[in-house]
Amino acid sequence: MNPTETSHAPELQLPLEFLAHPASDASAEPWLLVLMHGVGSHEGDLFGLAHLMPPQFHVVSLRAPNVMAPGAYSWFDFQVAADGHRTINETQERESRFLVGELVSSIGEQLGVPPARTVVGGFSQGGIMSLSLLLTQPEKLRAAMVWHSRLLPQVEAQVAPREAFEGKALWVSHGTDDNVIPLAAAEYAREVAGALPIAMAGGDFPGAHEIRPAELQQSVAWLNSLTAG
Numbered sequence: 712m713n714p715t716e717t718s719h720a721p722e723l724q725l726p727l728e729f730l731a732h733p734a735s736d737a738s739a740e741p742w743l744l745v746l747m748h749g750v751g752s753h754e755g756d757l758f759g760l761a762h763l764m765p766p767q768f769h770v771v772s773l774r775a776p777n778v779m780a781p782g783a784y785s786w787f788d789f790q791v792a793a794d795g796h797r798t799i800n801e802t803q804e805r806e807s808r809f810l811v812g813e814l815v816s817s818i819g820e821q822l823g824v825p826p827a828r829t830v831v832g833g834f835s836q837g838g839i840m841s842l843s844l845l846l847t848q849p850e851k852l853r854a855a856m857v858w859h860s861r862l863l864p865q866v867e868a869q870v871a872p873r874e875a876f877e878g879k880a881l882w883v884s885h886g887t888d889d890n891v892i893p894l895a896a897a898e899y900a901r902e903v904a905g906a907l908p909i910a911m912a913g914g915d916f917p918g919a920h921e922i923r924p925a926e927l928q929q930s931v932a933w934l935n936s937l938t939a940g
Contacts (some may be wrong), residue, residue: 847882
């Protein structure tokens with residue numbers, strides 16, 4: 712068992728550090744939620760929300776592969792110029808996206824959860840990874856939950872064919888006063904994804920670069936709606 716895994720959690724073998732919280736509703740077919748943290752954080756960050764997720768979900772929170780400092784990790788490095796222009800380490804992003812896709816498939820196989828009951832979710836850079844995976848590898852999952860994030864231009868050029876998104880769903884929420892990733896980034900992500908046959912949900916919530924209670928509550932309600940569909 713992975714040393715960071717919680718007691719009584721699903722016994723998983725993964726090449727990244729992680730935390731896992733098992734589904735508690737034994738009467739339902741299990742679902743899977745794979746969570747990814749923001750830049751400079753770690754797998755314990757979003758894992759604090761695991762017990763608030765719908766009971767039919769196994770929740771697995773991943774640690775990003777690139778070390779920034781002790782306890783601080785990233786999915787890819789990036790720089791922001793004085794004019795606000797962002798550049799990313801495209802090799803790291805591509806490798807992380809491939810790795811996450813492989814991990815999502817592996818976790819689903821180990822837990823007996825098919826792609827049709829698999830959701831990826833993340834905050835900030837973790838949300839970038841979630842959105843990127845849905846748009847480029849939609850066959851691996853049912854939906855993505857994206858908090859306070861944006862769409863990478865590099866990913867926009869690699870979006871899967873329209874027909875691959877039939878039956879897929881996407882939650883995009885953002886803070887009206889987000890001072891890290893502007894609200895316009897979420898609006899653009901919705902515009903691009905909304906042009907595809909994806910069931911869109913989400914909204915903008917008062918607050919900055921943080922998940923506020925109302926946003927979390929509605930995100931969980933959205934996850935519940937997926938299981939009822």
